[in-house]
Amino acid sequence: DVVLTQTPPTLSATIGQSVSISCRSSQSLLHSNGNTYLHWLLQRPGQSPQLLIYLVSRLESGVPNRFSGSGSGTDFTLKISGVEAEDLGVYYCVQGTHAYTFGAGTKLELK
């Protein structure tokens, strides 16, 4: 099974600070059809997960453009350019190239 390793597990940030979360896969997420099924979700406290970024770098409709995704193969990054209070919660990377697996999560909290 594919293992996704997210770092750091916890991230403390001030409002306005830019932060990055890493997601590394135990095997390449490039599908034979040319797509890379690596997505990013945010789960706010007490809420269901919500999609932020799909296919590595595509911004889901309605998601602020301070969120961006990058990467290829086995290494991926989510960047938040200017954290806002509503961004607090747990971020998960999830891959859908080889069935689905989720990373363990990165908790973003206020410093």
Add this chain to the structure above:
Amino acid sequence: QVQLKESGPGLVQPSETLSLTCTVSGFSLTSYSVSWVRQPSGKGPEWMGRMWYDGDTAYNSALKSRLSISRDTSKNQVFLKMNSLQTDDTGTYYCTRGWELDYWGQGVMVTVSS
């Protein structure tokens, strides 16, 4: 608008079978897949399986022997059945749409306890 809503019993006895329903609106089950994802309290999500738009199914290999996913397109519903429940099956169960998991239900909390 697109909505998914999970329903089912909140409490299940150990060794019993869990039955959950995901009722969807705003899209067709013949155009989108629906996955089941569960999440133990305080832990990360786990993909359980999916119903493809063409009626085919796919399962997490770790759960495959206990799990069955089916649907009724006339009622816009996807069903999950999992047998031989144990206490570590306790958690919140979600249904979610599509290959990119773009819409999620509110989740249903399931406790396995006698």
